[in-house]
Amino acid sequence: MPTSKIVSILSLLAFTTLLACGQETEPTPAASGVTLTIQGLSLEQIDRVVVTAQPSGVSATLTRTPPNQFFQGTLSLPEGQYVLSVEAFTADPSQPAVASGSANVTVTAGATSAVMIYMLDPAPDPGQQTLEPIIKSLTASKANPMTGEAITLTSDVVHPTGAAITYAWSSNCASGVFGDASAATTTWTSSTAGTCILTLTASVADKSATASVTVTVQPSPGTVNTGATYVPRPYITRLTMSHFSGGTTYNGVVTRGAPGSQTPGNFPPMPALKKMQFQIETNEGWVNKLLVTCNGTSTYATSTTQTCGNTTCFANFFFNSALPGSVCVLTATSSREYPGGALTDTFSAGVRVQ
Known part of the structure; x- marks a missing residue:
């Protein structure tokens, strides 16, 4: 699995208990030293965690024994000031650390210290699709x-x-x-x-x-009444669906991304047999419709209000959600009419009814 796939879901915390050499406490894996516990997501993708104490250079590899949710190991350190560095690795030896962090700690004889190390995701900002002029x-x-x-x-x-x-x-x-x-x-x-x-x-x-x-x-002087009118193509930018009643709250948003983008295309599961509110946000589209298709049956949603600015319209609809277990496709259509025809844009999103 590529590093970027793993890094994007890591959110690790390292909790460290520091013991001076010779001190005993319960429970610990050994009679003395530093006991570390790493807790995080996607544990099956992390093969090992390495902790190093500086300036001593002492390090230990922490391991996890399923179904245990923690990485554990022990370092033996004299009392004093240390910088603990923690790195998480996958089983692929060619990959660098997928998360890392560090913290300053003090090991004191006769006392137990604790330190939290935040292991940060090194992945760069994923960015987004370019916006057209x-x-x-x-x-x-x-x-x-x-x-x-x-x-x-x-x-x-x-x-x-x-x-x-x-x-x-x-x-x-x-x-x-x-x-x-x-x-x-x-x-x-x-x-x-x-x-x-x-x-x-x-x-x-x-x-x-x-x-x-x-x-x-014109080839010669004369008058011809000719004109040109630019008809912009509508562009649906976002679909929003919500429900607020009877103790049930639902909010879903699907934003349009460019072809090939990783923008989610479906709504989260919606409640069954509820009156759902739906909004189409579109540029240059003055006639808007919503077609609801569930299990092969299609109906147009009821239009309520539409608010338009210079270029943007917000068209609102409502419909009753289907029976539990249904799978529906919500298809928004936005049109800009002109004499003799219309320019139309469609944007669809799926949803499961639960």
């Missing part, structure tokens, strides 16, 4: 330019964390030329008449967002 607007200074006439393309793009954004403009018309294809605001000119789609791709690391504007280049 948000294109707030994209406009062209003129929708019907003449051939050879330059128009100005202006974009307003932001990133939720303020990261630097890279811009790339493209066109489906080979005759079109951008003044600066890597700038947020640029110019564009075409030597040939026709309808052209000018697309901006805004990127941060491995994530990008695109928006387009359509212009119609």
Whole structure:
């Protein structure tokens, strides 16, 4: 098993009882010395624990005899000041310590001292998926330019964390030329008449967002009433489910992660035969629905309220949970309608009824 899999679930404490050489106390594994006990999670994955006393350099390997939940061993130390260092290892000799800690201790003749050593997980911060930039607007200074006439393309793009954004403009018309294809605001000119789609791709690391504007280049003076409206695709970011009544409390949240991320995709088990409250949090989605499918039977949940800001909507629903033992899929749908169609996003999460 890789080290990262083990480290992520370790949370160890070392409890140390210090005895000066020659002192006797009950119970101990030996008549004198230092008795250590390591208590923690995933004990079956830990093969041994090594404790070392400095400056003497004396060390001992602690072992565990199942079903005992503790690692134990003994060090014989003269009285004085020591630094106890503790490291936990797996059975794989090629792996480094999966947890470690240290503490300053004093061994005093005729007295018993205790020290707690926190063994810290050395795994780095796992991080999260990159956030894509948000294109707030994209406009062209003129929708019907003449051939050879330059128009100005202006974009307003932001990133939720303020990261630097890279811009790339493209066109489906080979005759079109951008003044600066890597700038947020640029110019564009075409030597040939026709309808052209000018697309901006805004990127941060491995994530990008695109928006387009359509212009119609005229071969000669005239007027054509042409317009372009950007219809953003809805994006469901989070599903929340709760229940509060009759002494039963339930709260569940599923947050959307990028494909391949380790973000959990199912709700925790929910109570049976309860009125459940459900909320869809979506960007750019003004029509929202919730489909509840349990054991092959599907019904739409009842919509209650919907609150929308400039770009974000919170749509609320309620439904009655199924019988115990059922397995359900909760499918949220968010749509942004436009004349002739709609852009739709769906996001599903599973749940077991208990």
